[in-house]
Amino acid sequence: MIKELKPALWMLLLMSVLTGVLYPALVTGLAQLLFPHEATGSLLENNGQTVGSNLIGQPFSDPRYFWGRPSATSPMPYNAAASSGSNLGPLNPALQEAVEARITALKESDPSQKLPIPVDLVTTSASGLDPHISPAAALWQLPRVARMRNMSEQEVKQLVQQHTAGRTFGILGEPRVNVLTLNLALDRRKPQ
Amino acid sequence: MTINGYLQLILYVLVLLLLSWPLGLFMAKIYGETLPGSVRWLSPVERGLYRLCGIRQHDDMSWTRYAFAVLSFNLMGLLAVYLLQRVQVWLPFNPQAMANVTPDGSFNTAVSFATNTNWQDYGGETTLSYLTQMLGLTVQNFVSAATGMAVMAALMRGFTRRERDGIGNFWVDMVRSTLYVLLPLSLVLALLLVSQGVIQTFSPYQSAQLVEPVAYEEPVIAPDGQPRKDEKGQPVTEKKTTKEQVIALGPAASQVAIKQLGTNGGGFFNVNSAHPLENPTPLSNLLELLAILLIPSAFCITFGRFVGDVRQGKAILVAMTIVFVALLMFCVSAEQSGNPLFARLGLETQASDQAAGGNMEGKETRFGIVNSALWATATTAASNGSVNAMHDSFTPLGGLVPMWMIQLGEVIFGGVGSGLYGMIVFALVGVFVSGLMIGRTPEYLGKKVEAFEMKMAAVVILTPCLAVLIGTAVAVVSEAGRAGIANPGIHGFSEILYAFSSAGNNNGSAFGGLSVNTPFYNILLGVAMLLARYWVIVPVLAIAGSLAAKKSIPPSAGTLPTHTPLFVVLLIGTVIVVGALTFLPALALGPIVEHVQMINGH
Structure with a gap:
């Protein structure tokens, strides 16, 4: 029976080379060749400077910007070097406290907005890095952003639509608005 | 649920079953004598591997020798992953200078990946170097999956062979599973994922x-x-x-592809497939979801074809699909109904074309409710354990589904290979019970099911149950166990129960609030993972050996047919009865009480 130990050791070594070196190296080579932008994080550049990733959200609290999903990463929100969810259970009093505080902040940001707040705008995402909000959550914030930037609601709405993705093939996933690219577009339109 | 919700679920199940058919037939050939023509060009690599390792391809192993080969190979893998973590700071491909992992943490992760559990006590992007991710975890993702597939191949031979000692050669089964199934599929999937935005780079953060x-x-x-x-x-x-x-960046796509295909589930990042760079779009989500159940589902067809009657495999696949769809609908509706708290606070929680609504705490916008609940059900039906939403933040009944799915013993699709061999053990118990009822010697696929098989089946079914319940009990009564709890009240108990269910059935998903990176949990959960893996594999191989040594008896009037709707019901009944009897008391103390509290507005 001991004689199986030798092939076990050799097999592990060879499998490590095959699946742990050659396979990732091959995937990396092909990925960099075929999809260099996607393979390196779908980074966004502005005047030669990296300003984020198309797929990673950023924290916003200025009323001139659309706000994204609350983030539970630490120590700062949207910490893309340490993803994390809140892991709060449905009955945890901390969940109620946090959601109530977010509702208050949103209502203070726009007291004239009487629509009910969409639930995704006051609940943390799974990754803490969610780049998207629902179209309803963008709509809720639209009058505020338009007012703060002296833009017409129609104008902002057009931008929101440009940064909204529908369901893939009309079926898969959920419609969503990319908060970072939308805010970058707002800044490009009306420089501060 | 919206019409679109139904469409997404139907599409998923249909595409899954359609893809399983050709893959299943292909896999039946690679475990046979002659390789299919499409992969024969790779066979020099296969033979080269045997030559370098001093393996004789046609060496037929007895079940004890097969088991010893499995155990020694897995032990080597476990030691390699442990060592890599302990010295990673001195090794290359560590651009973020990740420190060496603690001894208990390294033990837990090594066990976790060798046993195909892929429980994560660590956050990938804050703990592991690129080298450890590739040379440690990716390698084990392949070979632990291939180990499960090999054991299943051996069990299939138990049914087809007559009066033979051997059940095949572990090295051949393992190498073929890796070379002809896992590697090609992973390569294609990895590139598809990169096209969607999953990263694959060696650049620093x-x-x-x-x-x-x-x-x-x-x-x-x-x-x-x-x-x-x-x-x-x-x-x-x-x-x-x-x-x-x-x-954070890194070579993620190559690992994500095999983590899904091999029902491993250990994420490149802390939040696993909820991370936008690990699962960026609804399409990447569908691809990863399909990969979770593809091989377990295809294996049913493989089994049917291998034993010479595809209907046998189809019956098992139908039983799995029925349980899966039923629990899936339950989970989606629980999450869509959401948390009454959100409605009380005046939030908009209705699903529409403008927002997913429901319980969005711990879920990503692009996946919404339907894809998060679908993933939670699929990843726990399979022993995958990757997540795209935080199970800890699910509603009580929404969280009960993944927990119970695991507790059913990871046989509803289950792990690659391991799901089907577990299910076949349940089938043996099913025919045994019904055989006793009609007063005939029970038989399955022409093999008599006797005392030895039943003893081994009992070990297979009861070991994970014991690991789960005893582990939970120990953690609940000890200071170190309770110290890890994140959520107050009943939910804290659910966190512990989920952790031991997950480790004790080699799933790997978690109610992630529980702090498990402590010596207490690292060791206790590590032991649970070892028991659940090897105390199942060895008895299954024993059953394979015992069946292979038996004569094959032709079906008679007293034989219970095992491809009929009646058998499907019998099989589902056996799984559900064992799962319900064992875990209902614990579940009643956890998610069920919590649900009652929730609807009463506490």
Whole structure:
């Protein structure tokens, strides 16, 4: 029976080379060749400077910007070097406290907005890095952003639509608005 | 649920079953004598591997020798992953200078990946170097999956062979599973995922300029390396502002592909497939979801074809699909109904074309409710354990589905290979019970099911149950166990129960709030994972050996047909009865009580 130990050791070594070196190296080579932008994080550049990733959200609290999903990463929100969810259970009093505080902040940001707040705008995402909000959550914030930037609601709405993705093939996933690219577009339109 | 919700679920199940058919037939050939023509060009690599390792391809192993080969190979893998973590700081491909992992943490992760559990006590992007991810985890993702597939191949031979000692050669089964099934599928899937935005690079983490600088509180670290605390025991923090976002990168796609296909589930990042760079779009989500159940589902067809009657495999696949769809609908509706708290606070929680609504705490916008609940059900039906939403934040009944799915013993699709061999053990118990009822010697696929098989079946079914319940009990009564709880009240118990269910059935998903990176949990959960894997594999191989040595008897009038709807019901009944009897009391103390509390508005 001991004689199986030798092939076990050799097999592990060879499998490590095959699946742990050659396979990732091959995937990396092909990925960099075929999809260099996607393979390196779908980074966004502005005047030669990296300003984020198309797929990673950023924290916003200025009323001139659309706000994204609350983030539970630490120590700062949207910490893309340490993803994390809140892991709060449905009955945890901390969940109620946090959601109530977010509702208050949103209502203070726009007291004239009487629509009910969409639930995704006051609940943390799974990754803490969610780049998207629902179209309803963008709509809720639209009058505020338009007012703060002296833009017409129609104008902002057009931008929101440009940064909204529908369901893939009309079926898969959920419609969503990319908060970072939308805010970058707002800044490009009306420089501060 | 919306019409679109139904469409997404139907599409998923249909595509899954359609893809399983050709793959299943292909896999039946690679475990046979002659390789299919499409992969024969790779066979020089296969033979080269045997030559270098001194393996004789046609060496037929007895079940004890087969088991010894499995155990020694898995032990080597476990030691390799342990060592890699312990010395990673001195090795290359560590651009973020990740420190060496603690001994108990390394043990837990090594066990976790060798046993195909892929429980994560660590956050990938804050703990592991690129080298450890590739040479440690990716390798085990392949070979632990291939181990499960090999054991299943051996069990199939138990049914087809007559009066033979051998059940095949582990090295051949393992190498063929890797070379002809896992590697090609992973390569294709990895590239498809990169096209969607999953990263694959060796660059260090990337720094980006934030559009709006962010203020935050940073914990102050005392000179001894621990967070400083004030007189009340609260952590001391200082106000800071940053204009930068550091984005973690790495060779993720190659690992994500095999983590899904091999029902491993250990994520490249802390939040697994909820991370936008691990699962960026609805399409990547569908591809990863299909990969979770593809091989387990295809294996049913493989089994049917291998034993010479595809209907046998189809019956098992139908039983799995029925249970899966039923629990899936339950989970989606629980999450869509959401948390009454959100409605009380005046939020908009209705699903529409403008928002997913429901319980969005711990879920990503692009996946919404339907894809998060679908993933939770699929990943726990299979022993995958990757997540795209935080199970800890699910509603009580929404969280009950993944928990119970695991507790059913990971046989509803289950792990690659391991799901089907577990299910076949349940089938043996099913025919045994019904055989007793009609007063005939029970038989399955022409083999008599006798005392030895039943003893082994009992070990297979009861070991994970014991690991789960005893582990939970120990953790609940000990100080170190309760210290890890994140959520107060009943939910804290659910966190512990989920952790041991997951480890004790080699799933790997978690109610992630529980702090498990402590010596207590690392060791206890590590032991549970070892028991659940090898105390199942060895008895299954024993059954294979015992069946192979038996004569094959032709079906008679007294034989219970095992491809009929009646058998499907019998099989589902056996699985559900065992799962319900064993775990209903514990579930009643956890998610069920919590649900009652929730609807009463506590």
